[in-house]
Structures are given as structure tokens and as C-alpha cells.
Amino acid sequence: MGKKIAVVVTNLFEDSEYTEPVKAFKEAGHSIVTIEKEKGIKVKGKQGESTITIDASIDEVTEDAFDALLIPGGFSPDILRADDRFVAFAKAFADAKKTIMAICHGPQLLINAGVLKGRDVTGYKSIAVDLRNAGANFYDQEVVVCGGNLVTSRTPDDLPAFNRESLNVLT
Numbered sequence: 001m002g003k004k005i006a007v008v009v010t011n012l013f014e015d016s017e018y019t020e021p022v023k024a025f026k027e028a029g030h031s032i033v034t035i036e037k038e039k040g041i042k043v044k045g046k047q048g049e050s051t052i053t054i055d056a057s058i059d060e061v062t063e064d065a066f067d068a069l070l071i072p073g074g075f076s077p078d079i080l081r082a083d084d085r086f087v088a089f090a091k092a093f094a095d096a097k098k099t100i101m102a103i104c105h106g107p108q109l110l111i112n113a114g115v116l117k118g119r120d121v122t123g124y125k126s127i128a129v130d131l132r133n134a135g136a137n138f139y140d141q142e143v144v145v146c147g148g149n150l151v152t153s154r155t156p157d158d159l160p161a162f163n164r165e166s167l168n169v170l171t
Contacts, residue, residue, distance in 0.1 A: 002029035003067035003099075003170050008086055008109070009052060010036050014074030015045030016156045017103045018052065021070060024163040030170060032070075035061055037083070046074045058085045063092035068170060073104025073124065073155075081112040091115055101151040101166045103158070107131060120146040122154050145169065 005025055009018060022032050036043060036054040043052050063069075069090065071077055080086040086109060093100050094115035102110060107123040108130070110116050117135030122144045131138045143153045143161040151169055153162035 002031055004031050004033065004065070005068045005070055005170075006061065006063075006066040006089075006093075007032055007034045007070045007072070008036075008058075008077075008080055008089065009034055009043060009054075009072055010076045010079050011043045012046040012075035012079065013043065013050075013052075013072045014076075014104055014156060015047040015050040016159060017072040017074065017106075018045065019050055020156075020159045021072070021101065021103075021163055021166060024167060025070075025170070028167055028170070033061070033066070035089075043076075058083070058089060061089070063089060063096055063098065066093075066098070068099035068101065069093045070166075071100070071102040071106035071109050073102075073106045075105070077102075077105045077108040081109045087112045097147075097149055099149045099151070099166075099169050101162070101169075103153045103162050104155055107136075107152055110134075119150055120144050121150065121152045123152055124154055 039057040091113035104124045111134040121136045142158040
């Protein structure tokens, strides 16, 4: 049976870091719910290749309605981490030990949630110091899986490994 995956996303997300995992997850039978500040709005990727119509407002969802969380990169996670509702949402997934998949700048939201201490992660090279300062063990490799429920990758080039390991964790 497919898992229900929450995707927190806003304008300036990295297009392929949303489209490719979502395509792989849907093909594997999982369902996707996009979440932003306002239901029904359209958000655009930073490359201008993708537009997403948001399924739900952050105010109308809770972590317990989902099996996993996807945080695409780009500027989106940096924008979202300024909003305590998204930080609390991500923290709730970590506290419940549910699957979290974050790529590129996606771990920025997890830094603000304070859930990376002692965790093995990777991310875009410009946030490596931030990840270490948050107490994470940073590895410069295409994908890192920690504890069977946290999957992180560095860049769009790592998407094949990110999708593979994310799908493994979701089964």
C-alpha cells in the first residue's frame, strides 16, 4: 500500500528536486500532498520549468495525517524556515520518527527545527557549516540515509541516488 507524502514547498523551489522525486513516488504508488501557506495558490520553481498548485494550507494539516515528508531544495526551504508553522511541522515528523527526505537546501528547515543533532546528513555545500553547527555529522556524498528514516542529498545531480534511497526507505 502506498504512503501519503507531505511536500512543503513555496516559490523558488528547485524544479527537478520536486518533479523527479514526485514522479518516482507516484509511479511507486505513493500519494503526494503539497503544502504551503495558502491552499489553491500556484508556486513557481526557480528555473521557471514548474508550477505547482498547492493542495493544502499549513494551517489545515498535521503530521499524523502523513507517512513521510519531502523537502525539495532551492530557495523554498530558506523561505519556509522563517515561518514557525513549517518548522513545527518538520519537527513533528522527526519527533514521530517518520521518514523525512530533504535534498540540497532542504535540510535548512530541519536545522531550524533543531532535529539534526547527532544525525548523519548531507546537503548543498554552502550549508555544510550550518549543518555541522546544528550538531549533524556532515558527509559530502550523493546520498546519506540515517536511522532508516532520514534521506538527504546534495544537488539535482544526486537525484537518481536520492530517489532510489527514498523509495527504499518508503517500502
